[in-house]
Amino acid sequence: MATLIFDIETVGEDFDAVDETTQEVLTRWIKRETESGENYTAALADLKNGMGFSPLTGQIVAIGIYDGEREKGAVYFQPSPKSKDENFEEGQCKFEVMSEKEMLEKFWEIVEKYDTFVTFNGRQFDVPFLMVRSAIHNIRPTKNLLANRYLNYHPSNARHIDLIDQLTFYGALRKRGSLHLWCRAFGIESPKAQGVDGDDVKALFANGKSADIARYNARDIRATYELYTYYTRFLQF
Numbered sequence: 001m002a003t004l005i006f007d008i009e010t011v012g013e014d015f016d017a018v019d020e021t022t023q024e025v026l027t028r029w030i031k032r033e034t035e036s037g038e039n040y041t042a043a044l045a046d047l048k049n050g051m052g053f054s055p056l057t058g059q060i061v062a063i064g065i066y067d068g069e070r071e072k073g074a075v076y077f078q079p080s081p082k083s084k085d086e087n088f089e090e091g092q093c094k095f096e097v098m099s100e101k102e103m104l105e106k107f108w109e110i111v112e113k114y115d116t117f118v119t120f121n122g123r124q125f126d127v128p129f130l131m132v133r134s135a136i137h138n139i140r141p142t143k144n145l146l147a148n149r150y151l152n153y154h155p156s157n158a159r160h161i162d163l164i165d166q167l168t169f170y171g172a173l174r175k176r177g178s179l180h181l182w183c184r185a186f187g188i189e190s191p192k193a194q195g196v197d198g199d200d201v202k203a204l205f206a207n208g209k210s211a212d213i214a215r216y217n218a219r220d221i222r223a224t225y226e227l228y229t230y231y232t233r234f235l236q237f
Contacts, residue, residue, distance in 0.1 A: 003068035004114040012051020055132035064217040082208030191219035
């Protein structure tokens with residue numbers, strides 16, 4: 001079966017730039033649940049930094065894909081307003097500059113050619129984010145990558161293997177662990193090894209370093225592929 005590994009990177013809107021009604025909606029729970037000004041300030045900072053975790057207040061700045069059989073990948077990424085990025089290649093990976101809409105159109109076009117998909121936490125983050133952002137751009141997903149979580153039978157021809165499900169045995173292992181921790185345990189080079197992680201994406205984008213985000217995304221999909229290979233050898237039944 002043709003296998004596609006994928007991963008996304010996202011950034012949020014500037015909280016201070018959104019309209020007052022949206023700010024009120026987003027902060028309502030903070031005002032209700034915090035008991036002091038200090039707690040409110042800390043919760044508001046977390047909210048501002050977490051705007052990229054929702055497709056309603058964030059956007060996709062990179063989509064990485066990796067063909068498990070051909071061992072070749074690509075990263076489609078948005079240039080930030082301060083960058084002048086161009087397409088480039090490094091190793092077995094191509095990097096192509098696109099708008100968010102173009103990335104999504106390209107992603108769903110490629111998805112049609114595969115029947116097995118691999119992510120790390122993709123069911124809870126990447127796929128819902130991709131689907132909602134696609135709808136915002138009037139793009140219909142070509143396959144339902146959220147179907148049949150617990151079944152081996154996949155009538156939609158879209159078998160989605162979320163490694164966080166498989167490695168924790170659908171939650172039987174209480175501590176889920178991050179991609180970094182799983183890579184560390186199995187002797188796989190972590191995507192964080194070069195000093196960049198997901199928390200840096202917002203600042204990198206703001207500072208015109210979109211290519212660094214794309215390279216980090218490429219390391220993510222490569223690590224996910226190696227983790228998947230390890231899983232199939234020792235834990236898949």
